[in-house]
Amino acid sequence: MEDKILDSLKAARESLQLGMRLSNQGSYARRAPSPGSLPFFAKAQEQLEEVLTELPDNREALVMMSQLAECLLTYDKALSYLTRAFDAGEPKSKKSLKRLALLRENSHAWRDLGLTPEMLRELADHLESEGVTTDHTTLRLTRDWLMEKHIADPESVIAALERRGAFSDFQVLANICYG
Structure with missing residues (x-):
């Protein structure tokens, strides 16, 4: 044994x-x-x-x-x-x-981010499919995705992203999703 x-x-x-x-x-x-x-x-x-x-x-x-x-x-x-x-x-x-x-x-x-690793991967896929580049200076696409996915408290997720330095869709993709 x-x-x-x-x-x-x-x-x-x-x-x-x-x-x-x-x-x-x-x-x-x-x-x-x-x-x-x-x-x-x-x-x-x-x-x-x-x-x-x-x-x-x-x-x-x-x-x-x-x-x-x-x-x-x-x-x-x-x-x-x-x-x-x-x-x-x-x-x-x-x-x-x-x-x-x-x-x-x-x-x-x-826990603070409010997204699972799978959800973060889905967000990255979404932002890529939308063609996010450095020209994207707002969080509009990220906010739209959070609403589409019925995230319970999207504003707390946005606040957590901003605490990590992501103030635009491009920064979410480059710094948070692919960090």
């Missing part, structure tokens, strides 16, 4: 690392992973869930699940898995505590 767990962890690590390479994500200000990375992330998740079914407190699997959730922009899950890893005995190194702080910060930032 131990060999099976070790094999699953190795396979999950390889799938996760390949997915991370293919995701086209940076370490900071992540955006949705590229579609080509998703099958590798799904495979890693499946393998890690198998390990955690057998050994719910496996620190290595919990840390990898946290990394996987971070890549998928599910920061609350990433926080939960990392906290569980700490509870299971994962050392609280300077690097891991910094990662915990960044996960909390990113979780808050996405």
